[in-house]
Structures are given as C-alpha cells and as structure tokens.
Amino acid sequence: MSTSNCVPNPHLSVKSQIREFILESLARPKGISSFADGAPLMEMGVIDSLGVFRLVSFLEEHLGVRVDDQEINLDTLRSVDTIEALVIRKRGK
Amino acid sequence: MAYVLQQLLQKSAARYPEKLAVWARGRSITYRELEERSNQLAHLLQQRGVRKGERVGIYFPKCVESVIAMLGVVKAGGVYVPLDPQAPTERVGYIIGNCGICALITRADKRRALDKATLSSLSFSILIDEAPQSSNGADVIPWGMLAEYPASHAPRVTLTETDLAYILYTSGSTGRPKGVMLTHQNALTFVEWCAAEFQITSEDRLSNHAPLHFDLSVFDVYNTLEAGAALYMITEDLALFPSRLAEAIAAHGITVWYSVPSALILLLLHADLNAERLKRLRMILFAGEVFPMKYLRQLAERMPGVDLYNLYGPTETNVCTYYKVERDRLAGMDKLPIGIACENTEVFAVNDQNEIVTEAGGTGELYVRGPAVTYGYWADAEKTRKMVVPNTNQRNFQEKVYRTGDLVQLGQDANYYFLGRRDSMIKSRGYRIELGEIENALLSHPSVKEAVAVAIPDDIVGSRIRAVVAFHDGVSLAPAELQHYCGTQIPKYMIPEAIDFRPELPKTSTGKIDRVQLAQDSAHLTLK
Numbered sequence: 001m002s003t004s005n006c007v008p009n010p011h012l013s014v015k016s017q018i019r020e021f022i023l024e025s026l027a028r029p030k031g032i033s034s035f036a037d038g039a040p041l042m043e044m045g046v047i048d049s050l051g052v053f054r055l056v057s058f059l060e061e062h063l064g065v066r067v068d069d070q071e072i073n074l075d076t077l078r079s080v081d082t083i084e085a086l087v088i089r090k091r092g093k
Numbered sequence: 094m095a096y097v098l099q100q101l102l103q104k105s106a107a108r109y110p111e112k113l114a115v116w117a118r119g120r121s122i123t124y125r126e127l128e129e130r131s132n133q134l135a136h137l138l139q140q141r142g143v144r145k146g147e148r149v150g151i152y153f154p155k156c157v158e159s160v161i162a163m164l165g166v167v168k169a170g171g172v173y174v175p176l177d178p179q180a181p182t183e184r185v186g187y188i189i190g191n192c193g194i195c196a197l198i199t200r201a202d203k204r205r206a207l208d209k210a211t212l213s214s215l216s217f218s219i220l221i222d223e224a225p226q227s228s229n230g231a232d233v234i235p236w237g238m239l240a241e242y243p244a245s246h247a248p249r250v251t252l253t254e255t256d257l258a259y260i261l262y263t264s265g266s267t268g269r270p271k272g273v274m275l276t277h278q279n280a281l282t283f284v285e286w287c288a289a290e291f292q293i294t295s296e297d298r299l300s301n302h303a304p305l306h307f308d309l310s311v312f313d314v315y316n317t318l319e320a321g322a323a324l325y326m327i328t329e330d331l332a333l334f335p336s337r338l339a340e341a342i343a344a345h346g347i348t349v350w351y352s353v354p355s356a357l358i359l360l361l362l363h364a365d366l367n368a369e370r371l372k373r374l375r376m377i378l379f380a381g382e383v384f385p386m387k388y389l390r391q392l393a394e395r396m397p398g399v400d401l402y403n404l405y406g407p408t409e410t411n412v413c414t415y416y417k418v419e420r421d422r423l424a425g426m427d428k429l430p431i432g433i434a435c436e437n438t439e440v441f442a443v444n445d446q447n448e449i450v451t452e453a454g455g456t457g458e459l460y461v462r463g464p465a466v467t468y469g470y471w472a473d474a475e476k477t478r479k480m481v482v483p484n485t486n487q488r489n490f491q492e493k494v495y496r497t498g499d500l501v502q503l504g505q506d507a508n509y510y511f512l513g514r515r516d517s518m519i520k521s522r523g524y525r526i527e528l529g530e531i532e533n534a535l536l537s538h539p540s541v542k543e544a545v546a547v548a549i550p551d552d553i554v555g556s557r558i559r560a561v562v563a564f565h566d567g568v569s570l571a572p573a574e575l576q577h578y579c580g581t582q583i584p585k586y587m588i589p590e591a592i593d594f595r596p597e598l599p600k601t602s603t604g605k606i607d608r609v610q611l612a613q614d615s616a617h618l619t620l621k
Binding site: 029049 | 179336356573577585
C-alpha cells in the first residue's frame with residue numbers, strides 16, 4: 001500500500017478533507033501520525049518544498065480554489081486552521 | 094594569510110566594521126557586532142570551562158545568532174557541531190553522546206525536547222531566546238549574559254591550522270551517523286580556492302540556502318567573511334516557497350547563489366526565474382547531486398549572463414573538483430562533468446588493477462589528496478582506517494588520501510565524469526543517505542524481520558525512497574505506523590515514502606537478499 005496522493009471523501013467538511021490529505025499524503029510518509037489543527041506544519045517538517053505544491057494542487061483540484069502566487073506563503077499555509085481559512089476566504093469571493 | 098577561521102572575520106571587521114555581515118528573518122548584524130558578540134561568547138564559553146578541542150553543539154533553526162555561535166566557539170578554541178534542528182531528538186541525543194558534546198547553544202524549546210540523560214550529560218546550555226531573569230543560573234545561561242564579557246578582543250588561545258574547527262555528521266552505513274572531523278586548514282583550503290576562483294568581493298551578497306550541518310554552508314559563511322561581503326540566510330519561510338524565494342533573491346540583490354540542484358529546479362519550475370528579475374545574480378554554484386541536463390539547459394537559457402559551476406566533493410574533503418559550465422557545449426552534452434581538481438587538492442582514479450587511471454576512457458574509484466582532506470571520523474578509528482588510507486604513491490613520508498567510493502571516468506576533455514557509487518549510498522535533495530541507515534532503523538523495530546530500502550531515481554530530487562519489509566511470524570504493522578516509528582530514529586528526508594510488505598524477501602542463489610529484484614519491483618510500483 002503506497003501513501004501517495006489520497007483523495008479524501010468530498011462529503012467531509014473542508015477542514016476534515018484538508019486534514020486527511022495532509023495526514024495521508026504528507027505527514028505519514030514523514031513518520032508523523034498526528035498534529036493539532038493549529039500546529040505549525042512547516043516548522044514540524046510535515047510540509048517541505050515539494051509538499052507545498054502537492055498541497056496547492058490538492059486545494060485547486062479537489063477543493064476548487066485558485067490560489068495566487070502571493071497567497072502561497074508561511075502565513076496562509078502554516079496550519080490546518082490557516083489553510084481552512086484560506087479556502088473559505090477564496091470560496092467566499 | 095589566515096590559518097584559523099576567525100582571522101577571516103577579524104580582518105573584515107577591521108576593514109568594514111559598520112557593513113552588514115549577516116541577515117536572517119528580517120534581522121541583521123554588522124561586522125563590528127559579529128566580531129564583538131563572538132568575542133563575548135568565546136569568553137563566556139572559556140569561563141564556563143570549555144577547553145581547547147572541546148565540542149559545542151549549535152542546535153536551533155538558523156538566524157544571525159548561528160554565525161555568532163560558530164565564530165564564538167572557534168575563538169574559544171572549541172569545535173562546533175551543527176545539529177540539524179529538524180532531526181528526531183533521539184538522533185540529536187545520539188550525536189551529543191557520540192561526540193562528547195559538553196555544551197549546547199540552543200533554544201529553550203529545542204533543549205526541553207531532549208531526553209533527561211542527554212541533558213544531564215551537558216555542562217551547560219546557552220539559550221538564544223531566553224530572558225536573563227528566567228534562567229536557573231547554573232546550567233542554563235541566557236544569551237543576554239554575553240554583555241558581561243569583554244567585547245573588544247577574543248580570549249587567549251593557542252591554535253594552529255591543524256586544530257579541529259567543526260565536526261559535520263553524515264549518514265552512516267552501519268546505521269548511525271558519523272562525525273567528519275574538519276580542521277581550520279581543511280576549511281581554509283576550500284575557502285581560499287573559492288576566493289580565488291569566484292573572486293568574491295566586499296560588494297557581493299551571498300545567499301545561504303544549505304543547512305549549517307551541510308558543508309555547502311562553509312562557502313556561504315566563510316567566503317562572505319573572507320571578502321567582507323554580506324550573507325543572506327534563506328530560512329524556511331522563503332525556502333519552501335519558490336515565488337517568495339525568487340522575490341527575496343531579487344530584493345536583497347543576491348549576487349552569488351549556492352545550493353543543491355533540486356532547489357534551483359523548484360525555482361525554475363515554480364517561480365519566474367529570469368535574468369531581468371534577478372539582474373544582480375552573477376554566479377550560480379550547485380553541488381550535492383547530479384543536475385539533470387534538461388533542467389540545466391533551461392537554467393542556462395533563463396540566466397544568460399550568469400556563470401554556472403558544478404562543484405563536487407564529499408563532506409570529507411568539501412569541494413575537491415569543479416566544472417565551469419561551457420555554455421556552447423551544453424546542447425551536445427548528455428552528462429555534466431565533475432571537472433578537475435581544485436587548487437591545492439589532487440584527485441586521481443584507481444582502477445580494478447589498482448593502477449592510477451591516466452588514459453581517457455579509464456574508470457576507477459576517485460581518491461582525494463591534499464590539505465582539504467579530513468583526518469577521519471570522530472571516535473571511529475575503524476571507519477577512518479577504511480576510508481582515509483595510506484597513499485602508496487608517496488614514498489617520502491606517511492601521507493593519507495581519502496577514498497570517495499565514487500566511480501568516475503576520465504573524459505577525452507580531461508574532465509572527470511561521475512559514474513555511480515560503489516555501495517548503497519544515495520542522494521536525495523543533495524542529502525547523503527546510506528540505505529543501510531534506513532534499513533537499520535526499520536530492523537530496529539521488534540516486529541521487523543527483514544528490511545531493504547530502495548532508491549528510485551527522480552528527476553527533481555535525485556532519488557526517492559521506498560522500503561520492502563518482512564515481519565516476524567504473527568505480527569504486522571500498517572505502513573504508517575512503521576513510518577512513524579522511523580520518524581523517531583532518522584531524519585524525515587530518509588523516511589521511505591512507501592513501504593511494501595512481503596511474507597519473505599526474495600533471495601539470490603547465494604542466499605543474500607535480492608536487491609536488484611526488489612529495486613526493479615519497487616520502480617515498477619512507483620510508476621503505477
């Protein structure tokens with residue numbers, strides 16, 4: 001069983017889908033099996049330079065939000081909470 | 094000419110006291126401040142009992158204090174050991190013990206995460222982030238205490254160029270990381286070659302992308318100091334985001350960039366990298382792994398006026414060969430050479446008949462000779478004996494050379510070309526990874542009977558890692574559990590991204606695990 005890109009259940013909440021994607025596709029392959037909603041994912045090493053793009057692709061392809069270059073930074077992608085906030089903000093527009 | 098690293102700083106601080114020396118995370122220090130703080134730190138360390146040759150760990154995410162710490166330790170006559178702030182604490186604890194580190198310069202949260210046994214083995218820790226009032230006095234010292242010590246000069250210490258300056262830990266094939274001992278002379282041989290070849294001046298602005306436990310950073314830090322240039326430390330808030338990184342390179346007017354190829358490839362693919370935007374960039378150096386030609390050609394095209402250099406060399410020698418990209422040859426090349434020996438270094442290839450390769454086309458293992466070569470591994474006489482060997486061609490006195498374990502070919506153009514490894518060491522994002530270290534981590538789990546780590550070639554990072562595992566009868570684990578376990582033993586970049594399970598691992602006719610078969614199976618699975 002490989003842990004490459006997982007596709008979370010679309011019926012789950014936005015936050016749950018974000019959490020599940022990060023957990024299965026990014027965290028577990030780095031040996032991390034849990035993290036809080038507010039945990040700093042990059043500082044923890046869960047998201048690395050390649051992970052940033054996999055995450056952005058996930059947000060675009062599965063959550064339907066277009067993320068500008070300017071919005072890809074340590075503040076917006078810091079934690080599950082901030083990523084959820086980004087998605088909600090983009091969808092609201 | 095400098096014979097110890099701190100003289101590089103001393104000279105530039107005298108010439109350019111008010112010039113910016115180091116920038117990181119929005120803060121900066123001048124040469125005067127760097128010189129004074131490191132003097133103070135050196136006095137503090139000596140007063141607290143750090144004797145010549147003693148090891149001091151540097152253990153926090155990089156910031157301006159990192160450079161103060163490095164210089165402060167060498168000024169005290171000590172040996173600094175940069176510890177990866179992202180490594181599992183168990184591994185950090187192992188290194189602290191293995192190296193006999195007596196003191197740490199660290200951050201409160203990093204220190205708290207270390208286990209009791211490790212903490213009690215340390216004489217003291219200096220915390221870069223704690224306020225004076227909150228220290229307990231004895232074994233925890235706040236950075237603010239530096240102010241109590243003399244700033245105008247370093248303490249007296251008798252050092253020569255053959256004294257150790259730092260120890261860099263790299264992946265070990267027997268399962269544990271090993272410390273490469275590096276003297277002032279080792280470092281300065283490299284720094285002096287760089288200064289002459291790259292003509293770094295006080296007008297230059299160097300980036301520091303590599304972590305401080307990675308020897309690319311030796312160029313970044315010490316060639317900056319040598320020239321009185323400015324160092325811009327690239328921290329994770331920038332390194333992870335190619336667009337922001339490109340912006341920062343432009344905004345800071347970076348003139349010289351040095352990194353592993355994968356960092357450049359990400360910039361190429363995800364940031365608008367072009368000469369117009371990065372007009373001050375005059376030179377790009379890369380090392381650590383093979384740069385795929387298709388990406389190199391793109392880079393060359395986007396940055397026409399920039400000098401591109403491929404630098405090669407293990408931690409044991411720092412850079413020992415170099416190749417300046419000849420743009421007119423790029424279209425026709427399918428492989429970039431590692432080039433020719435740096436000044437004050439000699440390299441030669443030894444073939445299977447134990448002869449030195451002299452003819453074009455000849456292949457052999459690359460050996461390195463000269464003052465850049467390490468004296469060996471900390472507390473590991475056996476490994477040292479294996480890799481740092483007598484030079485049988487030197488009849489006048491005893492001399493050692495380093496066997497790199499890299500297979501090379503001498504080209505028609507007199508450049509060396511890298512062919513591959515003798516053993517199971519791989520590169521991923523420029524990081525040196527012994528597959529054996531990963532296998533040992535897996536095997537250390539009580540449920541695991543057999544384990545093999547396999548490298549899958551990857552365009553961007555060099556290699557990706559999968560593992561194949563067989564459990565003892567009656568037990569099993571989910572891949573995620575085993576990955577989690579690995580995370581407590583080895584750094585994240587070594588953890589297999591996928592684990593396949595078999596009841597038994599396939600064997601060859603001689604009863605050894607059939608790694609070739611497993612490598613093929615794994616490559617096939619990755620393609621799915």
